[in-house]
Amino acid sequence: PxxxxxxxxxxxxxxxxxxxxxxxxxxxxxxxxxxxxxEVWSDLLNGVWKSAAFGAVIALIATFQGYTTPPTSEGVAYATTRTVVSSAIVVLALDFVMTAFLM
Known part of the structure; x- marks a missing residue:
């Protein structure tokens, strides 16, 4: 935020x-x-809400991927790739949903 x-x-x-x-x-x-x-306050608050939601979702995805990965260098690399891809897709979907409901 x-x-x-x-x-x-x-x-x-x-x-x-x-x-x-x-x-x-x-x-x-x-x-x-x-x-x-x-609309200054409305637009600013929407941005702050979205950024907080995106940060929470990315942190949850990264934590889950890190917790379930095998403790090898290959496992870490695979989990990192899954985290980035999953986060990008979820952030795009969440942005669509939040924009529809916040506008």
Whole structure:
């Protein structure tokens, strides 16, 4: 969740840089449109909830895979691969479900 807050701030700063500096938008126009289209607290809280859920799911998958792996270098490599693949699929599915319910 802390990284989400940092990256949200960096995203806003990057959008301001591109919109105002590179595309030549007026600063007031940029922030006026930004505040009219972005619901700050709702969008921030959705991001924090999602990041907490993703972190918990990834931790649970990694813990399960690590607990059930054979104690060999081949077992660890196989468990790591299964963890990454499983986490990616579950995060995509969970993102779809959470987006449908949080919007």
């Amino acid at each position: 802390l990284l989400v807050c940092i990256f949200n701030a960096l995203g806003l700063l990057g959008a301001h840089l591109v919109g105002v500096s590179w595309l030549g938008l007026d600063n007031g126009t940029f922030w006026g449109n930004m505040t009219s289209t972005v």
